Amino acid sequence: MLMTLLRAGLGPMIEKALEIDIKIEAGAWVDELPQLVGLVDLSAAAAVAACDLECGNTELSILMTDDAEMAELNREWRGGNGATNVLSFPGDHGGPGSFLLGDVVLAFETIVAEATEADISLADHLTHLVVHGVLHLLGYDHQTDAEADKMEALEREILQSLDIPDPYIANRTEPHEAGS
Numbered sequence: 001m002l003m004t005l006l007r008a009g010l011g012p013m014i015e016k017a018l019e020i021d022i023k024i025e026a027g028a029w030v031d032e033l034p035q036l037v038g039l040v041d042l043s044a045a046a047a048v049a050a051c052d053l054e055c056g057n058t059e060l061s062i063l064m065t066d067d068a069e070m071a072e073l074n075r076e077w078r079g080g081n082g083a084t085n086v087l088s089f090p091g092d093h094g095g096p097g098s099f100l101l102g103d104v105v106l107a108f109e110t111i112v113a114e115a116t117e118a119d120i121s122l123a124d125h126l127t128h129l130v131v132h133g134v135l136h137l138l139g140y141d142h143q144t145d146a147e148a149d150k151m152e153a154l155e156r157e158i159l160q161s162l163d164i165p166d167p168y169i170a171n172r173t174e175p176h177e178a179g180s
Contacts (some may be wrong), residue, residue, distance in 0.1 A: 017057040043130035057098040070107035088136035104133035123154035
């Protein structure tokens, strides 16, 4: 994992002490992606590194869940109906101690269905959605065309650095993240 981070140009991120807590609630994640933890770590670190975050010790929580839990979170926190692929919940940026970036939640069945429909690998789609969710925590959004253009350009840059194809070309699914 360390060599992968260094090859991706993320050595400085290691020194900045990015702590990523990954909680896997849906067992199917690991069954489908045995490399899940490394993939999520690399994706999140790449997104944070691309934004030149200067906060010293930074904490990020990522929850790998299923559609049932995601639907409940979407209803409770966003007033949404049903599962979505990714939700982002900004953290507490004030006070002493570590900088709590926030939480990213990803729904297994929705993400698998999107990857299948778009004919892309589950690993590539998950990488995109982790990057997308973390960028929301860093203040990026896609409510206007200008915001979307800026966020998508940064996503493309980050994903290219990880050798992931452009997710916004024809026949690719777009994130419909409802948080942040």
